[in-house]
Amino acid sequence: MTPTPPVSELTTHLGFWLRMVSNHVSHAFAARLADKGVTVAEWSLMRALYDREPTPPSRLADAMGLTRGAVTKLADRLIGKALLARRPSEADGRAQTLALTAAGVALVPELAALADRNDAAFFDLLTAEERQTLRDLLMRMVERGRMTTPPLD
């Protein structure tokens, strides 16, 4: 009967708490978006395209940290909802471009308001000063760890 070696608790890891809070925030946001018939990934793509020129899927994939296959399917879903349009590129016969439809453009501000409210609902749990500290710490980590996603522009 060999005793089990000691193993550190999950709660000792900062990553554990980070994931717990992040998951709660994201999940709550997903629930709000669901009322509008949109998922978080769909919102993310729509926001990326808002007030931008038609953009090829490959650029969006890079910017969003998804594979091209994922963007293809995401785009298919949004096209099915008439929020997005796909058109062949004029310059390059292989390429496509994605752009929001008028309905898509119109929806983005609504969704953005939901995003604002969701963020507020959670981070109002902290004081203004605490929020600023949290923001600084997270941005410091992103910077020092080079956790960047290529920007669209």
Place this chain on the structure above:
Amino acid sequence: MTPTPPVSELTTHLGFWLRMVSNHVSHAFAARLADKGVTVAEWSLMRALYDREPTPPSRLADAMGLTRGAVTKLADRLIGKALLARRPSEADGRAQTLALTAAGVALVPELAALADRNDAAFFDLLTAEERQTLRDLLMRMVERGRMTTPPLD
């Protein structure tokens, strides 16, 4: 040609930065675990069962914030890898119990070491003081927002 109404940048949301960092940490951890042939969810279940009595899937589902269906399938996968065993409960004819196999028990400390290293690799980007501040802020949010998962014991 109506101009697009102003929409707040994603980067204004603390949730955005939280998710970015959390995703990086989790993804890097997943990559480390993959070398051992285990996923993050699998590790999570194994850790929950380590040095504990055989436990019913329902308790694990509650503790891990998963549905019972998800635990069933997770367990199936781990059983396929001979890291977990499922046995009918003696007390209740409906119930099952899950417990790590000897191989599973032996693997946990290895995986825990990976978890420790991964957490360190990321959060060493901060000073000890910054880490403590981050931990305090996250735990404060969990507390104030009641973002709890039922503990196993």
Place this chain on the structure above:
DNA sequence: TCGAGATAGTTTCCTTGTCAATTAAAGGAG
């Protein structure tokens, strides 16, 4: 004690992502 309802797990279907294979079009070396 027996029938109704609650409970434990599993299974099925759906969603959404990755990875690998595939198709089509560019682009460059000879």
Place this chain on the structure above:
DNA sequence: CTCCTTTAATTGACAAGGAAACTATCTCGA
């Protein structure tokens, strides 16, 4: 110019979780 290689996007197979239907068992009230 003609291959050969690279690049863009899509497609198909698979992974992993949620929701709800389903099965088996338990429990309690009359």
